[in-house]
Amino acid sequence: MHPTTAGMLLAGVLFVLGLISILVRRDIIFMLLSVEVMLNAAALAFVVASAHWGTADGQVMFIFILAMAAAEVSVGLALILQLYHQLKTLDSDEAAKMNG
Amino acid sequence: MLPALIPIIPFISAFLLMLGWKRLSRIAVAVLGCGSIGLAAMVAVITAIQFAGNSEQAIVQHAASWVLAGTFQAGIDFRLDALSVVFVLVITVVGFLIHVYAAGYMHDDPDYARFFACMNLFVGAMLTLVMADNLLLLYFGWEGVGLCSYLLIGFWYKDPANGYAARKAFIVTRVGDTAMAIGLFMLFQYTGTLNIPDILGKSPQLWTTGAPVVTTIALLLLGGAVGKSAQLPLQTWLPDAMAGPTPVSALIHAATMVTAGVYLVARMHVLFELAPLAETTTAVIGAITLVLAGFSALVQTDIKRVLAYSTISQIGYMFLALGCGAWSAAIFHFVTHAFFKALLFMAAGAVIVALHHEQRMTKMGGLRKLLPGVYGVFLVGCASLAAIPFVTAGFYSKDQIIWLSLSATHGHVALWLAALLGALLTGMYTFRMFFLVFYGEAKTAVHHRPGKSMMIPLYILAVLSTIAGFIELPHTMGHVTLFSNWLHPVLPAVTVINDSNAMEWTSQAMSALLAIGGIGLAYAWVVLRPKGMSDFLEMPAIDWLRKYWARGWDFDYVYNILLVHPYIHLSRMNRKDLVDKLYTGLAALMEWCHNVLARTQSGLLRWYIMAVVLGAVAVLSVLIWRIYI
Numbered sequence: 001m002h003p004t005t006a007g008m009l010l011a012g013v014l015f016v017l018g019l020i021s022i023l024v025r026r027d028i029i030f031m032l033l034s035v036e037v038m039l040n041a042a043a044l045a046f047v048v049a050s051a052h053w054g055t056a057d058g059q060v061m062f063i064f065i066l067a068m069a070a071a072e073v074s075v076g077l078a079l080i081l082q083l084y085h086q087l088k089t090l091d092s093d094e095a096a097k098m099n100g
Numbered sequence: 101m102l103p104a105l106i107p108i109i110p111f112i113s114a115f116l117l118m119l120g121w122k123r124l125s126r127i128a129v130a131v132l133g134c135g136s137i138g139l140a141a142m143v144a145v146i147t148a149i150q151f152a153g154n155s156e157q158a159i160v161q162h163a164a165s166w167v168l169a170g171t172f173q174a175g176i177d178f179r180l181d182a183l184s185v186v187f188v189l190v191i192t193v194v195g196f197l198i199h200v201y202a203a204g205y206m207h208d209d210p211d212y213a214r215f216f217a218c219m220n221l222f223v224g225a226m227l228t229l230v231m232a233d234n235l236l237l238l239y240f241g242w243e244g245v246g247l248c249s250y251l252l253i254g255f256w257y258k259d260p261a262n263g264y265a266a267r268k269a270f271i272v273t274r275v276g277d278t279a280m281a282i283g284l285f286m287l288f289q290y291t292g293t294l295n296i297p298d299i300l301g302k303s304p305q306l307w308t309t310g311a312p313v314v315t316t317i318a319l320l321l322l323g324g325a326v327g328k329s330a331q332l333p334l335q336t337w338l339p340d341a342m343a344g345p346t347p348v349s350a351l352i353h354a355a356t357m358v359t360a361g362v363y364l365v366a367r368m369h370v371l372f373e374l375a376p377l378a379e380t381t382t383a384v385i386g387a388i389t390l391v392l393a394g395f396s397a398l399v400q401t402d403i404k405r406v407l408a409y410s411t412i413s414q415i416g417y418m419f420l421a422l423g424c425g426a427w428s429a430a431i432f433h434f435v436t437h438a439f440f441k442a443l444l445f446m447a448a449g450a451v452i453v454a455l456h457h458e459q460r461m462t463k464m465g466g467l468r469k470l471l472p473g474v475y476g477v478f479l480v481g482c483a484s485l486a487a488i489p490f491v492t493a494g495f496y497s498k499d500q501i502i503w504l505s506l507s508a509t510h511g512h513v514a515l516w517l518a519a520l521l522g523a524l525l526t527g528m529y530t531f532r533m534f535f536l537v538f539y540g541e542a543k544t545a546v547h548h549r550p551g552k553s554m555m556i557p558l559y560i561l562a563v564l565s566t567i568a569g570f571i572e573l574p575h576t577m578g579h580v581t582l583f584s585n586w587l588h589p590v591l592p593a594v595t596v597i598n599d600s601n602a603m604e605w606t607s608q609a610m611s612a613l614l615a616i617g618g619i620g621l622a623y624a625w626v627v628l629r630p631k632g633m634s635d636f637l638e639m640p641a642i643d644w645l646r647k648y649w650a651r652g653w654d655f656d657y658v659y660n661i662l663l664v665h666p667y668i669h670l671s672r673m674n675r676k677d678l679v680d681k682l683y684t685g686l687a688a689l690m691e692w693c694h695n696v697l698a699r700t701q702s703g704l705l706r707w708y709i710m711a712v713v714l715g716a717v718a719v720l721s722v723l724i725w726r727i728y729i
Binding site for chain 1: 702703704705706709710713
């Protein structure tokens with residue numbers, strides 16, 4: 001199998017795994033972790049693509065995504081802490097007060 | 101620059117008065133309200149003097165562009181020619197005197213500024229009407245006059261009856277306005293322009309005399325004129341319009357509004373000359389109106405309603421003259437009528453105020469000694485209205501119409517007889533009112549004498565009501581034709597067919613004798629009260645007739661049955677408004693959609709993610725499908 005195809009397949013599988021886990025998990029920390037998995041899957045796709053084209057663009061995008069993931073985790077953790085303080089639980093379905 | 105200022109000054113002042121509604125002091129309001137009309141009158145006089153130097157050439161001034169659509173053009177263009185100069189002078193001068201009088205009359209009213217704002221707007225709209233160079237601008241002024249009459253008749257809006265009278269005036273004249281609008285559409289369709297000189301120039305080439313199209317147009321325009329000028333069958337609004345303050349009645353009856361119809365017919369005289377049927381209709385409407393309104397005026401008990409019916413009757417004379425092709429005679433009667441009718445209304449207002457807002461003549465009487473100044477000017481006004489020979493303006497103008505209704509090409513013996521009957525009635529109803537108010541015993545105490553600002557305009561108008569007649573004397577007496585010469589560039593001279601001095605003398609003698617006879621009858625009826633006459637008046641048939649006339653020949657009753665009640669019935673049936681169902685239905689559909697979509701907003705985060713994923717999958721599927729398949 002061509003290395004690019006393999007890399008892209010791996011990235012796709014990782015992304016779908018992250019997506020499935022975010023849909024089935026109710027624990028909000030696991031949902032945050034799943035988002036990280038999806039982000040890394042996307043970053044992997046960039047790296048594979050840049051290796052395929054022989055350019056450095058994908059590497060640069062990876063750095064961007066890494067920085068963004070760090071920021072996202074810090075905001076996400078702060079939100080999780082607040083949620084826990086308010087509701088005394090980490091179940092995301094409990095935080096369903098804002099409905100139509 | 102001057103002509104455009106004449107209508108613009110009152111508009112600006114009305115605008116300022118509306119802005120300064122509550123903030124301006126009474127003196128400031130009076131100065132602004134009267135001063136603007138005074139200034140307009142001064143500008144009008146200066147312009148008229150400039151114009152008189154070369155009165156063959158109309159002054160046209162383009163103030164601003166208004167509507168430009170394809171070949172159709174209508175600008176805010178003002179036109180001064182011999183005809184509009186006469187109207188502008190009467191409107192501004194008489195309007196100014198009425199404003200000065202109103203400053204005294206309305207002094208204690210809490211809505212002083214609103215009153216003067218509406219009055220100035222009224223004068224401005226009327227000036228626009230008579231100075232318009234195209235029919236669209238004329239129509240603008242026409243509707244402006246209608247709006248202001250609504251605002252002023254319903255000025256004391258707290259009484260529902262006044263609001264009803266205001267709505268009635270607005271709606272009844274609207275019937276005529278609609279006819280006029282259709283007439284304007286037809287004019288544009290056939291001539292391709294609404295510019296008045298163009299229409300007047302083109303129409304003799306477009307149509308032969310008596311062509312159906314031009315007859316229809318002339319009749320539609322006549323419909324508009326009939327509505328505004330309160331002629332049969334749209335006269336019912338005018339007696340009720342007395343609900344407004346007295347200066348408003350003076351303004352509506354003398355200087356503005358009701359004479360708009362006379363102006364329109366005179367302005368479009370070429371069309372009427374091409375349509376003999378429309379001309380005959382005008383004359384017949386005028387003749388019938390002047391007689392019917394004369395009978396109604398004879399039996400009214402409210403002093404202002406007598407004057408209202410007398411206005412309808414006198415405008416009937418003007419329509420009669422227009423219908424006979426005696427254009428300048430109609431305009432002459434308009435001028436003298438403006439003077440003496442403004443005088444009579446304002447003198448009546450002085451009486452009404454002096455008697456603490458008492459309008460019933462049965463409660464008046466004996467005021468000759470108590471209000472000598474008002475007595476004097478009222479006598480002058482009554483004499484002019486009743487056309488007492490030689491000394492009054494009303495005699496010269498009315499006599500000319502009576503004579504021409506017989507002798508002009510479109511004249512007829514029947515029209516002449518109606519005009520003579522009208523002369524008798526005018527003498528009778530005018531002096532019945534005069535004797536009832538000023539003779540006999542005093543029945544109500546005088547509590548308040550009119551002040552200077554009310555009396556001075558009355559004296560000026562009394563002088564004008566007397567001397568204005570001498571600018572046009574019949575050729576049996578001096579033959580002065582200053583007025584018809586002045587109008588000659590715009591309005592063609594009347595063609596007289598059976599012209600003989602002997603016949604003219606006979607006609608004049610008859611009208612004079614009938615007027616004086618009418619006064620004599622009124623004197624016998626009100627003051628002498630001989631036994632035979634009172635018995636005659638108390639006969640049941642006469643009594644019934646009296647009540648029938650007092651109700652204005654039951655026109656209101658018939659219109660209520662034929663039009664008002666069916667309309668109210670229909671609107672009751674359609675209370676839930678069929679058309680409205682469409683819009684409420686649309687609103688209900690939106691609400692239903694909202695309820696359905698609101699359910700998807702559950703607050704459950706994972707459902708939202710699912711929705712985003714499905715959306716992304718859908719978008720990607722479409723993209724991939726478009727690229728690869």
